[in-house]
Amino acid sequence: MRLLAITSLALAAGVKAVVVPAVAPAGHSHSMIPVETVPLGKNVTINGVLTYVSLPQHKAFDPEVAILMLTDVFGLPSPDNLVLADQWAAAGFQTFAPDYLNGDALPMDGDVTTWIVNHGAAQTNPPLLAVISALKSRGIKHLAVTGYCFGGLYTIRLVQNNTIAVGTTAHPAFLTVPDDFDVIKAQSHVAIEINNAELDTGFTPALAVETDGVLGEGQYPPGYKRVQFDGVGHGFAVRANASDPVQVAAKQGAFDTSLAWIKAHLK
Numbered sequence: 502m503r504l505l506a507i508t509s510l511a512l513a514a515g516v517k518a519v520v521v522p523a524v525a526p527a528g529h530s531h532s533m534i535p536v537e538t539v540p541l542g543k544n545v546t547i548n549g550v551l552t553y554v555s556l557p558q559h560k561a562f563d564p565e566v567a568i569l570m571l572t573d574v575f576g577l578p579s580p581d582n583l584v585l586a587d588q589w590a591a592a593g594f595q596t597f598a599p600d601y602l603n604g605d606a607l608p609m610d611g612d613v614t615t616w617i618v619n620h621g622a623a624q625t626n627p628p629l630l631a632v633i634s635a636l637k638s639r640g641i642k643h644l645a646v647t648g649y650c651f652g653g654l655y656t657i658r659l660v661q662n663n664t665i666a667v668g669t670t671a672h673p674a675f676l677t678v679p680d681d682f683d684v685i686k687a688q689s690h691v692a693i694e695i696n697n698a699e700l701d702t703g704f705t706p707a708l709a710v711e712t713d714g715v716l717g718e719g720q721y722p723p724g725y726k727r728v729q730f731d732g733v734g735h736g737f738a739v740r741a742n743a744s745d746p747v748q749v750a751a752k753q754g755a756f757d758t759s760l761a762w763i764k765a766h767l768k
């Protein structure tokens with residue numbers, strides 16, 4: 502009902518809701534992970550769900566805090582996602598990347614428009630919630646979520662319904678602008694940060710500016726920040742061409758921005 506009310510509010514104001522479209526695999530940044538890279542974490546089953554778990558190496562960590570990393574459409578078969586989870590662990594957090602794609606990650610040459618049909622909320626929420634509830638019952642009290650692309654939509658959902666402590670997302674897809682942010686403003690108390698790409702054809706700079714119009718300039722007291730990375734496209738926070746300094750810097754910049762946000766807002 503609330504969503505309906507907000508949609509009609511937006512309509513009354515003459516704002517057109519835009520569903521952020523999927524970006525085809527060819528439109529993503531390319532993987533440059535050397536084939537010999539060995540991820541540091543392990544695949545374990547948590548509450549029936551395959552989950553890649555990466556723990557800080559040689560470092561004590563707070564057992565009541567965890568990072569839930571929501572991958573892009575390429576899921577756990579993509580080494581870039583595992584290496585990214587390892588990077589979160591290296592920053593000092595136990596990190597969990599659940600296979601909320603139900604063993605059906607998009608192949609790098611797959612068709613996202615047919616794939617998404619089997620990856621709606623009905624298919625995605627059960628494994629996601631199974632892992633979240635298992636983590637909470639293990640004594641994890643502060644869950645930070647970092648979501649990329651497809652994971653951006655679920656980061657936004659978890660922020661909307663106050664399931665998590667803090668959220669950060671890069672190049673989110675499949676969400677609706679401005680409606681999904683209107684819902685956050687109306688009912689959330691979770692701080693949210695967005696890293697967007699200048700060349701993203703999905704969550705475009707124009708949609709990012711529209712999002713600022715809802716949450717920016719102090720309109721959202723729990724906390725909102727957006728940082729745009731220029732010269733890079735969709736997927737930049739997950740994959741970078743190691744020979745391209747702009748891509749390398751943007752990927753690291755997105756990570757550092759998200760890490761600082763999580764540290765500042767994790768309660």
Ligand SMILES: *[C@@H]1O[C@H](CO)[C@@H](O)[C@H](O)[C@H]1NC(C)=O
Pocket residue numbers: 540542543544553577578579
């Ligand atoms: C974890 O599972 C994924 C998906 O089956 C697989 O691609 C990946 O290689 C596995 N990683 C490890 C470290 O076992």
Ligand SMILES: *[C@@H]1O[C@H](CO)[C@@H](O)[C@H](O)[C@H]1NC(C)=O
Pocket residue numbers: 622626627629630655658659662664
């Ligand atoms: C919160 O959102 C998540 C992600 O969509 C969903 O799985 C979960 O059921 C929601 N929780 C509540 C309490 O509505």
Ligand SMILES: *[C@@H]1O[C@H](CO)[C@@H](O)[C@H](O)[C@H]1NC(C)=O
Pocket residue numbers: 531742743744745
């Ligand atoms: C990676 O970047 C280098 C330097 O800009 C470029 O020559 C190369 O074509 C790029 N590789 C890919 C796969 O885009």
